[in-house]
Every structure is written in structure tokens, then in C-alpha cells.
Amino acid sequence: MTLDTRLxxxxxxxxxxxxxxxxxxxxxxxxxxxxxxxxxxxxxAGFSQRELAAELGIxxxxxxxxxxxxxxxxxxxxxxxxxxxxxxxxxxxxxxQVKANGRVxxxxxxxxxxxMEKLPPAERKPIVQVIDxxxxxxxxxxx
Numbered sequence: 001m002t003l004d005t006r007l008x009x010x011x012x013x014x015x016x017x018x019x020x021x022x023x024x025x026x027x028x029x030x031x032x033x034x035x036x037x038x039x040x041x042x043x044x045a046g047f048s049q050r051e052l053a054a055e056l057g058i059x060x061x062x063x064x065x066x067x068x069x070x071x072x073x074x075x076x077x078x079x080x081x082x083x084x085x086x087x088x089x090x091x092x093x094x095x096x097q098v099k100a101n102g103r104v105x106x107x108x109x110x111x112x113x114x115x116m117e118k119l120p121p122a123e124r125k126p127i128v129q130v131i132d133x134x135x136x137x138x139x140x141x142x143x
Contacts, residue, residue: 032094033071034066034070034071034072034073034093034094035066035067035068035069035070035071036067037092037094038066038067038073038081038092039067041085041087041091041092041098042063042067042085044085045084045085045086046108046109046111047084047085049063049064049067050063052084052085055080055084056077056080056081056084058077062074073092073093078092078093
């Protein structure tokens with residue numbers, strides 16, 4: 001063994017030299033934890049914890065855990081979470097701000113309308129008639 005090689009290998013584990021040190025990736029700090037952001041976005045989308053859990057195919061206890069107990073977002077669920085909440089994954093993670101469009105929309109109502117659109121026309125017709133009658137009564141009442 002030559003002098004150069006001996007100095008290099010003495011007291012060192014060769015595996016340590018091959019591994020790059022971990023570097024902490026810091027997201028822009030907005031002062032909001034992931035769980036708080038998830039809860040805020042869930043409520044803005046009109047979901048209860050149980051409804052969001054059903055949408056994602058997980059238990060409501062897992063949603064509660066993600067909102068309160070952990071700082072580590074569920075990477076396997078990020079795409080589904082973002083889609084269900086109507087935001088991008090970057091917005092969900094806090095990399096980008098969630099843009100408010102200025103118009104507040106009742107997402108629960110819109111979700112129900114989208115479910116109603118999937119019904120066959122024969123099943124949809126009585127629902128539309130009830131809505132029309134209700135709206136006509138509101139107009140006649142002066143509201």
C-alpha cells in the first residue's frame with residue numbers, strides 16, 4: 001500500500017465518502033404548518049374530514065392525523081388531495097400562494113350539482129322541477 005492510499009483509508013469508512021450529505025430543503029415559510037393549510041383548504045372546498053376521506057379512499061382518522069399530528073405531507077396522496085381540493089400540489093405544500101378568485105362559491109352545492117349531472121335525464125327531471133319551483137317561489141316573494 002502506498003503512503004497516499006494509506007493516509008486516505010486510515011480511520012475512514014469508505015462508504016461515508018461515497019454518500020452525499022443530506023441537505024434540508026426549505027420551502028418558503030409562510031408561518032402556516034402543512035396540517036393547518038390542509039384544514040383551511042379542506043374547509044374552503046366545503047369538505048368535512050369524513051367527506052374528504054371518502055373522496056380519497058382513506059379513513060377520516062388519517063385526514064385528522066394529516067391535519068393535526070404530522071408535519072410530513074402524505075406524498076402518495078398529494079395528487080389526489082390537490083385534485084379534490086381544487087389546488088395545485090405547490091399550493092397545497094405552501095410553495096405557491098392559493099389565489100383567491102374573489103368569488104366565494106359553495107363547493108358543496110357545486111359537488112352535488114356535478115353528481116346530479118351524472119344521473120340519467122329521467123331521474124334528473126324531478127330534481128330540476130323542485131329547484132325551479134323553489135326559485136320561482138323566491139322570485140314571487142320579492143327576494
